[in-house]
Amino acid sequence: MNPPTLVLGVIGMDVHAVGNKILEYSFTNAGFKVVNLGVMVTQEEFIHAAIETNAKAIIVSSLYGHGELDCRGLREKCVEMGIGDILLYVGGNLVVGKTGFAEVEKTFKNMGFDRVYPPGTPPETAIDDLRCDLGLNNRPDKGGETGGNCKKPAAFGTRV
Amino acid sequence: MNPPTLVLGVIGMDVHAVGNKILEYSFTNAGFKVVNLGVMVTQEEFIHAAIETNAKAIIVSSLYGHGELDCRGLREKCVEMGIGDILLYVGGNLVVGKTGFAEVEKTFKNMGFDRVYPPGTPPETAIDDLRCDLGLNNRPDKGGETGGNCKKPAAFGTRV
Amino acid sequence: METVKNQRLSEQEFETIRHEVLNQWPTGREVDFQEAVEYQKSLPKKKVFTEAINRALQRGETLIQPRAGTALVEEQIKLLKYLETEGEADLLPTTVDSYTRQNRYKEAETGIEESKKTGRSLLNGFPIVNHGIKNTRKVTEAVNLPIQVRHGTPDARLLAEIALASGFTAFEGGGISYNIPYTKNISLADSIRYWQYVDRLTGIYEENGIAINREPFGPLTGTLVPPSLSHAVAVIESLLAAEQGVKNISVGYGQSGCLIQDIAAVQTLAQLTQEYLTEYGYGDVTVSTVFHQWMGGFPADEAKAFAVISWGAVAAAFSGATKVIVKTPHEAFGVPTGEANAAGLKATRQTLNMLREQSFPQSKELKEEKEVILEETKSILERVITLGRGDWAAGTVAAFAAGVLDIPFAPSRFNRGKVMPVRDNNGAVRFLDPGNLPLSRDILDFHREKLAARAKEEKREVGFQMMIDDIYAVSKGMLVGRPR
Amino acid sequence: METVKNQRLSEQEFETIRHEVLNQWPTGREVDFQEAVEYQKSLPKKKVFTEAINRALQRGETLIQPRAGTALVEEQIKLLKYLETEGEADLLPTTVDSYTRQNRYKEAETGIEESKKTGRSLLNGFPIVNHGIKNTRKVTEAVNLPIQVRHGTPDARLLAEIALASGFTAFEGGGISYNIPYTKNISLADSIRYWQYVDRLTGIYEENGIAINREPFGPLTGTLVPPSLSHAVAVIESLLAAEQGVKNISVGYGQSGCLIQDIAAVQTLAQLTQEYLTEYGYGDVTVSTVFHQWMGGFPADEAKAFAVISWGAVAAAFSGATKVIVKTPHEAFGVPTGEANAAGLKATRQTLNMLREQSFPQSKELKEEKEVILEETKSILERVITLGRGDWAAGTVAAFAAGVLDIPFAPSRFNRGKVMPVRDNNGAVRFLDPGNLPLSRDILDFHREKLAARAKEEKREVGFQMMIDDIYAVSKGMLVGRPR
Numbered sequence A, B: 001m002n003p004p005t006l007v008l009g010v011i012g013m014d015v016h017a018v019g020n021k022i023l024e025y026s027f028t029n030a031g032f033k034v035v036n037l038g039v040m041v042t043q044e045e046f047i048h049a050a051i052e053t054n055a056k057a058i059i060v061s062s063l064y065g066h067g068e069l070d071c072r073g074l075r076e077k078c079v080e081m082g083i084g085d086i087l088l089y090v091g092g093n094l095v096v097g098k099t100g101f102a103e104v105e106k107t108f109k110n111m112g113f114d115r116v117y118p119p120g121t122p123p124e125t126a127i128d129d130l131r132c133d134l135g136l137n138n139r140p141d142k143g144g145e146t147g148g149n150c151k152k153p154a155a156f157g158t159r160v
Numbered sequence C, D: 001m002e003t004v005k006n007q008r009l010s011e012q013e014f015e016t017i018r019h020e021v022l023n024q025w026p027t028g029r030e031v032d033f034q035e036a037v038e039y040q041k042s043l044p045k046k047k048v049f050t051e052a053i054n055r056a057l058q059r060g061e062t063l064i065q066p067r068a069g070t071a072l073v074e075e076q077i078k079l080l081k082y083l084e085t086e087g088e089a090d091l092l093p094t095t096v097d098s099y100t101r102q103n104r105y106k107e108a109e110t111g112i113e114e115s116k117k118t119g120r121s122l123l124n125g126f127p128i129v130n131h132g133i134k135n136t137r138k139v140t141e142a143v144n145l146p147i148q149v150r151h152g153t154p155d156a157r158l159l160a161e162i163a164l165a166s167g168f169t170a171f172e173g174g175g176i177s178y179n180i181p182y183t184k185n186i187s188l189a190d191s192i193r194y195w196q197y198v199d200r201l202t203g204i205y206e207e208n209g210i211a212i213n214r215e216p217f218g219p220l221t222g223t224l225v226p227p228s229l230s231h232a233v234a235v236i237e238s239l240l241a242a243e244q245g246v247k248n249i250s251v252g253y254g255q256s257g258c259l260i261q262d263i264a265a266v267q268t269l270a271q272l273t274q275e276y277l278t279e280y281g282y283g284d285v286t287v288s289t290v291f292h293q294w295m296g297g298f299p300a301d302e303a304k305a306f307a308v309i310s311w312g313a314v315a316a317a318f319s320g321a322t323k324v325i326v327k328t329p330h331e332a333f334g335v336p337t338g339e340a341n342a343a344g345l346k347a348t349r350q351t352l353n354m355l356r357e358q359s360f361p362q363s364k365e366l367k368e369e370k371e372v373i374l375e376e377t378k379s380i381l382e383r384v385i386t387l388g389r390g391d392w393a394a395g396t397v398a399a400f401a402a403g404v405l406d407i408p409f410a411p412s413r414f415n416r417g418k419v420m421p422v423r424d425n426n427g428a429v430r431f432l433d434p435g436n437l438p439l440s441r442d443i444l445d446f447h448r449e450k451l452a453a454r455a456k457e458e459k460r461e462v463g464f465q466m467m468i469d470d471i472y473a474v475s476k477g478m479l480v481g482r483p484r
């Protein structure tokens, strides 16, 4: 079985590039095929890349605080474009300011994201969740028995 | 007129000596006659000194946190000993921990203290208040017209 | 390759562009240059940035400045006033939101609307262009300190026009430092041209008797940038600015966390900038320095963040920087509240004050570190000017294309991205991969030896993983990313 | 003059006193020494203080330790566990309340009752004697780290008996350092005798195979104490302790805030203590150092307090102290909450970690500062041993009487109180008035010159007001108390 493809990128006018480079490295190391669109990615670019590469998930980063404005409508556009049931993950510093995460999570879940991560979530958390959500064993590139327990997204403020 | 006498000391088992030395210096400079009993002063010692020197006020410091236990009953003992209407001021770090000052003030006022000061109150504040409470002008040792407006004790956390 | 020359814009060139720029958004039409000059002239001295900087330079003091920007006028005023009084700031900022930075004024407008609707700022900064001169003056007028625009805008021409006319007396940025770390697709030639306009505008203000402080953005990507790289950029941007008539420049540097390297960096930065400016005929420019407290990932814990902030203040004090840009205990999470922002300022102030009468000895190690930085920066600059055949602007474009200038972790397509940094065994930032940087063999050996010492200590290869560990290190409570 | 000899207590002397001591309060009868030794032997290594200290010494690491004490057993357990996990402490304390410190166990009992009644601690520490061994073991057993008693008790004989039997593996204090700053009317001869008992008890534990760390209280009054004065006391208390059989000593010093002076102080402290111990035949004692973050008045503002804490951590790291005692952002107000206490620890940890691979150069200024401290301390110690005709205990009593040892701001009647400190123009603590200290003319000139430089800078006389300004300075956001 081919490793599942992920589309990765930093949405909107956001240029925070460091975390994006590390996510690419970590997801690749974990056995995924990563299509990294880098920073300043529009919703349309995410969706086109996902369609083109037949991706299983879109991993959106937003660090700069405009995540709420930038992410609205992404799920709807996916539906329109015929990939309505693709996994949507989002993480980073999603809103402006230091706020309780519960509310942030609700906002983004309501927008149609499957998983929403608080600031500083290590890539490993998302990797575990992907394996679970995609029904994979530990090395998705090494053949795909279902494994692992599905865990809830980490609590607010969890750090490596 | 002779300058009014103040009895000064740090109550209980408290040995914080630095503030006490500065208070002595400041009150003396402001023109008061200061009887400084130093640290580790009992209620009885305060009262005896006040009677002996015909003091107008007892200035109690408590820094180490046991102020609440140490100061109880001081006013009652003053009454017993016949100096029931002497001015009682108290200041320092009166209780254990960083707490709202309003409550602390209430506790000590209920014990019969005329003025209660939050941590870090500069000596000048008490000097102004003494002049007001004793009806003195700016230099009590230079003769005694009534002067100055009586101010309320400083708000919590006021620092020099 | 597209190119650009380091040449003062003629009046005609400038006016042609100006016409276009002022029409990019309706508020551009509020700009009346003569009125703006009069307005600037009417500002009291205490609100003029260069006055504060020059006084600090004279007295050898270090000033403190926060970052702060929020969507709406009233909120911005409240925030700045709080930082002025409770925060005891010396200099104030207005940080501009990320839509404005990419000239997306429509999105900024949405952000303003939504912020009004929800009662909280949905923008990460203050959209100066959208608010326009009349409203922005309300902000600059509400405070009693010099105030600067801080942003990250590759094309800041309209922003500069409106900001300077609004009473800001300092303007951050530059054609390299506000392109390479801050955007993806804008060519360097373009952004340099945009910034020649901003610098020329500044020059015209200067010629009209209005001193404006200009500050190239020192930290670049804020992440393990070796000092010689950011120094090279700072020197070039200073030269480009001076050519357009800029007279007051603050060059910046982002803390590495290695005290000796930081002191060496600030001290060489001032020296190099002054040297090159003088050599190239701009000896009349006043140079000061800016130290940025740690610009990489912060610890989530606020007490730990205070430690990082205070350590930054120590380095600022010992290095003798003219001002320090202050972080906050909320850094790892989001744009800080006024309280968190003031807290960062107060911790910094306390540290600076306690260190005011203290100094760091000019030791052997410090001298060596300075020599390394000087030599590296000069090697790079020499190659840049060679590539440009004597022209700093053209040379810069060519140098980035060739990887002679190459900023780690930068998002720009116009940056080669071959250079990789890593810390040595004492925490100083070295080159893991020097890419195409024109460094001498001695220098390369120096870096290699330093890294070999770390590899030995950690019993592992120097490599990519080490760099990743270093990226995370400060946020995880260390300086050097040791293996677990 | 009452006198005391530096001589090991005989078994008989010790047992006679012990009988009396254990009857001072009912819980004394819980002490069964053999059982206590077995109990101590059963402790895992990770809970033995000397193990942690020795490991830190070997690795050149700096450990962190808070202060913490509250009235009740359950609360104390909760507090310490929190400092262990959230605070990431290396070493734990139990700070004893001020009634116990003055052997006022009845008042302590009232404090316990009232604390139970009101649901908040009315005591500023944990009353070990009143709680007794059974209850106190609940505390030491609840934690996974070495734990020390920190107090300020002139007569700590009963406290030591109960504490060591309760599983504490380290005990702070000494006959001088827990008298002069901590009480008013107890003679030095008495307190030295009391502490000979504590040290002998420690020695007996050592002879039974139980290593116990002893720590003279370095900072004394915590307020502008010149290093040579606290060093002299530390050396003497080490000698007195060693005579009674103590084998593990941590000598301490309270931060001055002047980095060079602080580094010089810690480094000379270890050197001097080791030298004197060896010279007087106690070469087998293991010596480590303790650095106390700023012990004087703190700023009320928590952000500023964090800066003071972090600056203390910097000095601890650069001086290479074996452990650092950590302050909290609540310092100016009151006994800290667990959260505030952990915050101090975390800020300190972050700083220490970031500085782990960095060092401060052995500069000319540092060497000079060290020489001054060495010379001053040696002059004082020489006079002490002369006054004691070869006996450190008798010499100490005589020296305090003569003002040859004289601690600024101490409340004790047995302290002359003639010496006054003040900062010089670089923030180092100097002698404003050397009182009767036996300092050489060169040294006195050195101090005078240093102060003259400050007077000139401030255009005012060196004097009492300068000292008062210095006492307030840190709490007002500076190091040196400049005139307004």
Ligand code: B12
Residues within 6 Å of the ligand: A013, A014, A015, A016, A017, A018, A019, A020, A022, A023, A059, A060, A061, A062, A063, A064, A065, A066, A089, A090, A091, A092, A093, A094, A095, A096, A097, A098, A117, A119, A120, A121, A122, A123, A125, A126, C067, C095, C096, C097, C098, C101, C124, C125, C152, C181, C182, C219, C220, C221, C222, C223, C295, C296, C297, C298, C299, C330, C331, C332, C333, C334, C335, C336, C409, C410, C411, C471, C472
């Ligand atoms: C370095 C940095 C910069 C550099 C970026 C250089 C570059 N081009 O990459 C510079 C200096 C240029 C910069 C600029 C700005 N920045 Co910035 N920056 C930072 C900083 C200090 C570190 C970011 C970083 O590199 N961290 C290291 C990496 C490894 O961690 P990371 O980015 O957090 O990414 C990890 C996790 O978030 C997670 N993650 C990310 N996405 C996802 C997705 C999923 C699904 C999962 C599971 C995990 C995950 O995994 C990543 C790898 O471990 C952060 C604050 C902080 N974290 O300390 C602010 C921060 C992100 N910046 C911020 C802001 C506001 C800006 C600016 C607008 C300027 C300003 N107002 O001050 C501009 C924005 C420009 C733009 N258009 O985007 C804010 C965002 C505020 C908010 N959300 O409320 C922050 C939080 C600082 C703050 N507290 O104000 N910044």
Ligand code: B12
Residues within 6 Å of the ligand: B013, B014, B015, B016, B017, B018, B019, B020, B022, B023, B059, B060, B061, B062, B063, B064, B065, B066, B089, B090, B091, B092, B093, B094, B095, B096, B097, B098, B117, B119, B120, B121, B122, B123, B125, B126, D067, D095, D096, D097, D098, D101, D124, D125, D152, D181, D182, D219, D220, D221, D222, D223, D295, D296, D297, D298, D299, D330, D331, D332, D333, D334, D335, D336, D409, D410, D411, D471, D472
């Ligand atoms: C120095 C110091 C010590 C020194 C004292 C040396 C000595 N003998 O003088 C040493 C190290 C020995 C010490 C010991 C202890 N200390 Co202590 N100490 C301090 C510290 C750091 C500074 C005090 C000081 O000298 N300040 C400088 C002077 C100028 O200011 P001041 O003392 O506040 O006095 C001024 C004002 O309070 C005011 N004032 C005082 N009285 C009055 C009265 C009136 C009417 C007015 C108007 C004003 C006023 O005017 C003074 C002059 O400006 C304070 C914390 C702080 N403030 O930062 C803790 C502090 C006072 N200590 C404290 C404690 C608990 C102790 C100990 C019990 C040890 C412990 N558990 O850690 C022992 C107590 C011993 C005892 N039996 O008393 C606590 C008290 C806690 C509380 N109230 O909740 C404090 C607040 C620290 C803390 N946050 O935990 N301490």
